[in-house]
Amino acid sequence: MYTIKRASEMVGVPVATLRAWQRRYGVVNPGRSASGYRLYGAADIAVLRHMQALVASGWSPKEAAAAAASTEADFEREPAELPRDEPPRGRSRRAGTGTLDLVAAAAALDPVAITWLLDDHFAKGSFEQVVDGWLLPELERLGQAWADGAVSVAGEHLAAAAVQRRLSAAFDAAALDTVRSPLLLTGLPPGCRHELGILAFATAARRQGLAVVHLGPDLPLRDWLTAADRHQTDAVVIAVPTLSDVAPALEIVEGFAGRRELVAIGGRHQDAVLEATGRLAGRSAVPLGQSIAHAASQLRDRLGSL
Numbered sequence: 001m002y003t004i005k006r007a008s009e010m011v012g013v014p015v016a017t018l019r020a021w022q023r024r025y026g027v028v029n030p031g032r033s034a035s036g037y038r039l040y041g042a043a044d045i046a047v048l049r050h051m052q053a054l055v056a057s058g059w060s061p062k063e064a065a066a067a068a069a070s071t072e073a074d075f076e077r078e079p080a081e082l083p084r085d086e087p088p089r090g091r092s093r094r095a096g097t098g099t100l101d102l103v104a105a106a107a108a109l110d111p112v113a114i115t116w117l118l119d120d121h122f123a124k125g126s127f128e129q130v131v132d133g134w135l136l137p138e139l140e141r142l143g144q145a146w147a148d149g150a151v152s153v154a155g156e157h158l159a160a161a162a163v164q165r166r167l168s169a170a171f172d173a174a175a176l177d178t179v180r181s182p183l184l185l186t187g188l189p190p191g192c193r194h195e196l197g198i199l200a201f202a203t204a205a206r207r208q209g210l211a212v213v214h215l216g217p218d219l220p221l222r223d224w225l226t227a228a229d230r231h232q233t234d235a236v237v238i239a240v241p242t243l244s245d246v247a248p249a250l251e252i253v254e255g256f257a258g259r260r261e262l263v264a265i266g267g268r269h270q271d272a273v274l275e276a277t278g279r280l281a282g283r284s285a286v287p288l289g290q291s292i293a294h295a296a297s298q299l300r301d302r303l304g305s306l
Helices: 004-011 015-025 042-056 061-070 072-076 102-107 111-122 127-147 153-173 196-207 221-231 243-255 270-277 292-304
Strands: 038-040 183-187 211-216 235-239 262-266
Touching: 004 015, 004 038, 004 042, 004 153, 015 042, 015 061, 015 153, 038 042, 042 061, 042 111, 102 111, 102 127, 102 153, 111 127, 111 153, 127 153, 127 196, 127 292, 153 196, 183 196, 183 221, 196 211, 196 235, 196 262, 196 292, 211 221, 221 243, 235 243, 235 292, 243 262, 243 270, 262 270, 262 292
Parallel strands: 183 211, 183 235, 235 262
Antiparallel strands: none
């Protein structure tokens, strides 16, 4: 049996969404522990995964709930998880290897295969190991495949949305009582919309015991400053995933010059921002490198020593 937090991680949707699905559509009827907590069985997880896959493919939640609930008896006769060495029958595989990959699943517009991939990889290692070792490199491949025309806009959006939901669920699940912990603001500079890397970092930082307020993509400088003042922030963390994000990132660094907050920069093109800030007296930023595990640990240690 699984708690609602664990069910959220396994299905790839936030806890609040699971509660809403149950309240509005009665898609599953989990039991209760002696203390009153919801407990989800294997069949419940399978039904919820089916519903999530249908929603991801464009079904309305109401229709997806009805369809998923109608197959509940089949799920009760089958294991909730597919064998780890075998992807969903009939789904996309990487040519020549016999293994499923995210680009092929996105090209086939296959939400079930994408969900299976995420389930399979996140079941095999820690959040940080999976993100650094598989997810971020696979997303880079996906972006290149889209640029080359091998994956459609719809396919890229389908995969990115599934990853966004999974990371958001992990971010929510990592929430701790961090009143006395250093507090970070995470997000992206104005005009920057590639959020998955910074969201993965925000989750890893929470898992390191840091308090994190994630502000999301495309945030103007004035809103960064307002949020930092309101939260009495210890550090501001931005990402620079594309070359077009360098100038907006530099604007954020310059905007925080002379203030108390530490400014840290991650993403593929962080070095371009750091080179520019090095030429600006009194305006500097801390590089985070390319590993979210190392970056979160490094920032925790640095803030702890201030």
